[in-house]
Amino acid sequence: MSMSTIWHGVLPAITTPFDADLAIDHAFVAQHVRWLIDNGCNGIIPCGSLGEGATLSFDEKVALIRTCVEAAAGRVPVIPGIAALSTDEAVRLARASADAGCGGLMVLPPYVYSSDWREMKAHVAAVMSATTLPCMLYNNPPAYKTDFSAAQVAELAAEHGNLQAVKESSGDSRRVTALVALLGARVRVGVGLDDMVCEGVAAGAEFWVAGTVNALPRESVIQFELAKAGRWDEAQALYRWHLPLLRLDTVVKFVQLIKLIQQEAGMGNERVRPPRLELVGAERDEALAVIRKALREKPVV
Known part of the structure; x- marks a missing residue:
């Protein structure tokens, strides 16, 4: 079977920007998507967990996906996250994504109801069977x-x-190794955690679904490319600088934190939809100290 070429490089799971009324800011979405592509990203993933997909209505997701497809303008594929409370809604979102011109789908297991293999398999099978993407x-x-x-x-x-x-996000690089060993000729494996990118690539990952890339696309792309090229000394040097920020992708308030990095980097704002609330007090101060130190010490790449 010929392997699709869309599963490679850095694929940003994009945040969803909101205006002062917490409606989606479509003009900023388009600007952000173009900026990420200009800086070397190989795809755009809207409607994921980082995109606050659980707080977006079905119609909002479809509108967001269409904005991304229009902004990407065929330069890279748009690969929306397909997550829903019901299998029926997930299937409808997959079909709407195909109709919108998406290049692929990121298929999530059932939301909220987590059960056994038979039910998990039936859910994702229904989504994968809904389109040819x-x-x-x-x-x-x-x-x-x-x-x-x-x-x-x-x-x-x-x-x-x-x-x-x-997209392997268990946090265990041995899982990447196991997938590559069993399926490397058939299925491409990607690392899904920001603070495991070098380990994931070393274990055989071909792509990175990234979060902090929303604020630092150039540094993220170079980080991945150095690791992929086996230039480990250079990759590690960049990784050591990047790691305090990358770790912000793997905690409960990762959405708030990554939006805060975007705001500090001048590409976005920190608004989130409830039940999430913007960071306040000591928690915000501590995060800002980490973010500002990293941005001050950002290497020239």
Whole structure:
């Protein structure tokens, strides 16, 4: 089977910008998407967890996806996160994404209801069968309380020709190794945590679904490319600088923190939709100290 070329490089999971009324700021979405692509990103992933997908209505998601497709203008694929409370809604969102001109789908396990393999498999199978778009399965056991083993991914891949990639966010680089060993010729593996990019690439990951890239695309792309080229001394030097920020992607308030980095970097604002609230007090001060130190010490790349 010929491998799709969309699963490579840095694929930003984009934040969803809100105006003062907490409506989606579509003009900023378009500007942000173009800026990320100009800085070397290889795809755009709206409607993910970092994009506050759980607080967006179905119609808002479709409108956001259409804005991203228009802004990307065919330069890179738009690969929306397909997450919903019901399988029916996930299938409808997948079809709407195909109609909007998306290049692929990031398929999430069932939201909120986390059960056994039979039910997980039926849900993601329905989504993958809904269109002919290439699909990336998203495995994030800490967040979604479901875990796709390498053997289960192999079972899905045998039944769904359009399952072409896995975003591995368990936090265990051995899972990347296991997926590459079992499926490397059939399914591309990507690292889904910001503070595991070098480890993930060393284990065989071909792409990075990234978060802090929303504020630092050039540094993120160079970080990934150095690791991919095996230039480990240079990659590690950049990684050491980047790590305090990358770690902000893997905590409960990662959305607030990454939006705060964007605001400090001059590309976005910190507004979030409830139940999330903007950071305040000592928590905000501590985050700003980390962010400002990193931005002051940003290497010239």
